[in-house]
Amino acid sequence: MMLLAPLGQLGRAVLGALAAAGRISIFAWGAFSHMLRPPFYPRELLVALLNIGWLSLPVVGLTAVFTGGALALQIYAGGARFNAEAVVPQIVAIGMVRELGPVLVGLMIAARVTSSIAAEIATMKVTEQIDALVTLSTHPMKYLVAPRVAAALITVPVLVGIGDIIGVAGGYVVATENLGFNPAAYLKNTVDFLEWRDIVSSLVKGCAFGGIAAIMGCYYGMESGRGAQGVGRATKSSVEAAAVLILAANFVLTGVFFSL
Amino acid sequence: MxxxxxxxxxxxxxxxxxxxxxxIPKGTSMVIIGGxxxxxxxxxxxxxxxxxxxxxxxxxxxxPAGSGDRDAFLARFGMLFQGGALFDSLPVWQNVAFRLLRGALKRPPAEAREIAIEKLRRVGLKADVADRLPAELSGGMQKRVGLARAIAAEPEIIFFDEPTTGLDPIMSGVINDLIREIVVEMGATAMTITHDMSSVRAIADNVAMLHDGVIQWTGPVADMDASGDPYLDQFIHGRAEGPIEAVR
Structure with missing residues (x-):
């Protein structure tokens, strides 16, 4: 019996993980279905668009510009080992657009937006505001979840697009100011090298990561336990889950686009 | 009922x-007490x-509760939550008029605001409170706003969850009197839960004592002091000795 105990624990952990995946899938399905059925709450959507999109611009911009600059330096230093310094514009462009732009924006959104959504909704649950919504004939999924998920699906691809541009610009500034690249040639190489499917894959990833970030925030907020500890745990779990799922989804989507 | x-x-x-x-008969005020x-x-x-x-x-x-159209069912109820449960992100008037700004009872915003201000006045708050955020109000004012929200759509049934918890005795008395006046004025059925005996005496037509998951005693508030029920006696006199264990 003692020998079987670890097996039992493993089984329980797997069953627990599968049950959690099932609950999150049902929750996500509910969120999408409520997004498409009236009543709609345009004011809530507008507030969510501003919070998730507009107010995330500074952090996304700063993350992208520093990453683009660092990437240019790294590629120049690495490329110098086999006389390939000239590929800096191409690698910065493809690295930012296909990989670093969407992933870093996704992770920044997970840190900034997922945590904020989870803490806000969890606090509303703890202070009975969600019960109050129900007694006021308002469905919490429609009023709280659907606008936030819709706003993330709309704004995160836009943020990824902006992050891509700023990241490439960061590489451009470092390459032309520090590494001696010709500005016009750098831009031409960047534009010539990028393909439409690079940009499409970036924006699709942004959409997926936005959905993941918002759904994780809403799910853990709605499932929060009692008190300050419950709010803290919901916030922490939401960010952990969103970050891991964003990286896993990135791997899957990269594989899908790679095979096309 | x-x-x-x-x-x-x-x-x-x-x-x-x-x-x-x-x-709970229609149009009466039932208070449920218990630890x-x-x-x-x-x-x-x-x-x-x-x-x-x-x-x-x-x-x-x-x-059966909740059967049929859920929105229509809930539209018959108003509820004052223990902590107020006001929506932090909305100004006071939008909290009060929440039900009137959306859904089946939707009114134009100007009319909803007018009703909200009238309800705020009814609970003793001035119109200048309307544009403040809930976090800018004291606990007693938040309770009053919660009460205004509970009655804004003129419900048939009103629930009060620990209406005086966290308030000083004077503010508790004000809230108790308001609840009694409003319930009588609206002819609503009221269900209140509390362990504040001053609330019980001010609000109740009938009282029910809940202990160990069942109603131990129920009857008119006037019969409460002479009930002879050991659970109720211990509770209303706040004795440590009796059938209710002090340490639970």
């Missing part, structure tokens, strides 16, 4: 309601459908 028949509800191993039965953690809030939330009972029936005017 609200009727609860043999209602059971457990949370894991914790059996909160163990066959609670209670009847902390005896299931008073669970009973109230079960009637609203916020918690699903494991067993038993809850009927509102002869129909």
């Amino acid at each position: 609200i009727r609860m028949e043999n209602v059971h509800k457990s949370f894991g191993d914790n059996r909160v309601l163990q066959g609670m039965s209670l009847e 902390s953690g005896t299931g008073k809030s669970v009973a109230l939330k079960s009637v609203l459908g916020l918690i699903q009972p494991d067993e038993g029936r809850i009927l509102v005017d002869g129909k």
